[in-house]
Amino acid sequence: xxxxxxxxxxxxxxxxxxxxxxxxxxxxxxxxxxxxxxxxxxxxxxxxxxxxxxxxxxxxxxxxxxxxxxxxxxxxxxxxxxxxxxxxxxxxxxxxxxxxxxxxxxxxxxxxxxxxxxxxxxxxxxxxxxxxxxxxxxxxxxxxxxxxxxxxxxxxxxxxxxxxxxxxxxxxxxxxxxxxxxxxxxxxxxxxxxxxxxxxxxxxxxxxxxxxxxxxxxxxxxxxxxxxxxxxxxxxxxxxxxxxxxxxxxxxxxxxxxxxxxxxxxxxxxxxxxxxxxxxxxxxxxxxxxxxxxxxx
Amino acid sequence: xxxxxxxxxxxxxxxxxxxxxxxxxxxxxxxxxxxxxxxxxxxxxxxxxxxxxxxxxxxxxxxxxxxxxxxxxxxxxxxxxxxxxxxxxxxxxxxxxxxxxxxxxxxxxxxxxxxxxxxxxxxxxxxxxxxxxxxxxxxxxxxxxxxxxxxxxxxxxxxxxxxxxxxxxxxxxxxxxxxxxxxxxxxxxxxxxxxxxxxxxxxxxxxxxxxxxxxxxxxxxxxxxxxxxxxxxxxxxxxxxxxxxxxxxxxx
Numbered sequence: 001x002x003x004x005x006x007x008x009x010x011x012x013x014x015x016x017x018x019x020x021x022x023x024x025x026x027x028x029x030x031x032x033x034x035x036x037x038x039x040x041x042x043x044x045x046x047x048x049x050x051x052x053x054x055x056x057x058x059x060x061x062x063x064x065x066x067x068x069x070x071x072x073x074x075x076x077x078x079x080x081x082x083x084x085x086x087x088x089x090x091x092x093x094x095x096x097x098x099x100x101x102x103x104x105x106x107x108x109x110x111x112x113x114x115x116x117x118x119x120x121x122x123x124x125x126x127x128x129x130x131x132x133x134x135x136x137x138x139x140x141x142x143x144x145x146x147x148x149x150x151x152x153x154x155x156x157x158x159x160x161x162x163x164x165x166x167x168x169x170x171x172x173x174x175x176x177x178x179x180x181x182x183x184x185x186x187x188x189x190x191x192x193x194x195x196x197x198x199x200x201x202x203x204x205x206x207x208x209x210x211x212x213x214x215x216x217x218x219x220x221x222x223x224x225x226x227x228x229x230x231x232x233x234x235x236x237x238x239x240x241x242x243x244x245x246x247x248x249x250x251x252x253x254x255x256x257x258x259x260x261x262x263x264x265x266x267x268x269x270x271x272x273x274x275x276x277x278x279x280x281x282x283x284x285x286x287x288x289x290x291x292x293x294x295x296x297x
Numbered sequence: 298x299x300x301x302x303x304x305x306x307x308x309x310x311x312x313x314x315x316x317x318x319x320x321x322x323x324x325x326x327x328x329x330x331x332x333x334x335x336x337x338x339x340x341x342x343x344x345x346x347x348x349x350x351x352x353x354x355x356x357x358x359x360x361x362x363x364x365x366x367x368x369x370x371x372x373x374x375x376x377x378x379x380x381x382x383x384x385x386x387x388x389x390x391x392x393x394x395x396x397x398x399x400x401x402x403x404x405x406x407x408x409x410x411x412x413x414x415x416x417x418x419x420x421x422x423x424x425x426x427x428x429x430x431x432x433x434x435x436x437x438x439x440x441x442x443x444x445x446x447x448x449x450x451x452x453x454x455x456x457x458x459x460x461x462x463x464x465x466x467x468x469x470x471x472x473x474x475x476x477x478x479x480x481x482x483x484x485x486x487x488x489x490x491x492x493x494x495x496x497x498x499x500x501x502x503x504x505x506x507x508x509x510x511x512x513x514x515x516x517x518x519x520x521x522x523x524x525x526x527x528x529x530x531x532x533x534x535x536x537x538x539x540x541x542x543x544x545x546x547x548x549x
Contacts, residue, residue, distance in 0.1 A: 082355060176392035179350060180455070184405035184462055185382035198395055 022264035061151025105223030117144030140234035150225035205283025307361035331511035385464035429457035449480025
């Protein structure tokens with residue numbers, strides 16, 4: 001009882017602390033804090049937009065890559081693989097989720113970044129860089145450190161989470177649904193589509209949960225994204241995320257306004273991930289309780 | 298008699314455990330055959346060998362022959378997808394898809410690419426629902442969720458869904474065991490009606506039900522076929538003592 005109450009106390013206490021400590025920037029900049037793209041702490045100019053942009057774009061890159069891969073792994077594990085193969089792979093997926101993010105970051109710096117600089121980036125620029133509009137994403141100087149690398153690292157980190165949640169959801173889809181499809185002459189693939197239809201809202205929940213993880217991930221991204229507060233069309237260019245700027249700058253934020261700006265960004269991140277996670281939990285719960293089928297038509 | 302399904306020397310194993318012993322059985326076209334017997338006697342397992350639904354169980358092993366229209370369905374040349382379209386199945390617990398009433402029935406038509414046009418699809422769905430005696434109850438809400446239907450309606454929807462792919466044989470695994478007496482009666486009337494066009498095999502725990510709907514009855518016990526006779530004879534003057542004991546409720 002007391003420990004449960006302490007949870008509420010901690011959450012409320014954190015919000016109160018963050019709001020009160022960010023009052024200087026909230027009262028001084030108002031909404032302009034969120035829309036301003038200049039970030040010059042020395043001159044007392046604080047615009048959070050580049051960080052918000054970096055956070056959202058790197059997370060989107062992560063999801064674009066990790067969602068199809070995770071779905072593929074989860075479908076393989078539940079619908080196709082024999083138990084003997086599925087069990088060790090499931091174990092390894094969970095092991096991946098347990099690797100500390102700083103280790104992912106190190107790997108990103110020493111393996112992924114050179115690979116993107118020398119191979120993947122060159123490949124993307126050659127084959128996609130010429131396309132009008134979209135091509136701009138894949139042009140520019142290739143250092144290996146930047147938005148794309150950050151996004152890929154995040155994809156690696158969200159894949160195990162999304163995979164294991166989706167796998168759990170597919171496992172609770174009743175077998176009678178698979179049999180119903182098979183009995184009508186459905187192929188293995190058509191049967192899998194029926195299973196996915198049953199699990200749709202839970203899968204959406206798993207994706208949102210992955211998004212929550214990507215938004216808040218700090219260490220690994222900080223190590224590879226380049227930490228430069230700019231909004232650039234190119235994914236090769238360095239960027240910055242909210243979590244990264246908080247981690248990297250707290251020590252040097254000496255004046256009150258600078259500190260307040262950082263705390264306000266922390267508040268923004270906290271609220272966004274809080275909402276995203278709550279939403280994900282609701283979606284997953286609707287499947288786990290077995291009522292999902294009744295809800296989606 | 299013209300056999301639609303002809304089973305000879307069928308043995309079935311779950312891993313090392315044998316579930317069916319040397320079954321021989323002829324199922325005539327356009328008749329209703331009921332499988333009865335105590336729980337765990339293998340009647341459902343046997344039913345599921347007729348559309349190879351047991352294929353989904355990795356440790357299952359079938360030995361013997363099952364001929365449908367003279368073709369061995371366990372031959373390596375058999376197209377299992379085509380077999381299951383020809384041999385439809387209705388399950389113990391109604392299992393509609395999380396889709397609309399219309400889409401539930403349309404599903405099998407779509408995946409088997411049977412429709413020639415949009416209106417043909419509508420016609421096929423309507424026909425299946427009419428044949429499953431459900432049309433009048435759902436025609437005004439075809440686009441609403443199948444889960445809004447009552448248990449009995451859901452089961453008839455599953456029958457309509459099976460009929461829509463135009464099978465020749467329909468396997469029913471205790472289709473009314475979860476339904477109230479009135480819904481059960483509707484299913485039974487439907488089975489008798491469907492007999493005109495389909496060969497039906499129905500597993501049931503309900504002795505009266507077997508008596509009411511079937512032309513022939515097969516009695517199973519401990520994985521063995523004890524007796525197979527016209528239903529009327531089975532229920533009035535069975536050949537085997539075991540059958541008589543079971544039917545009169547001395548065990549089971």
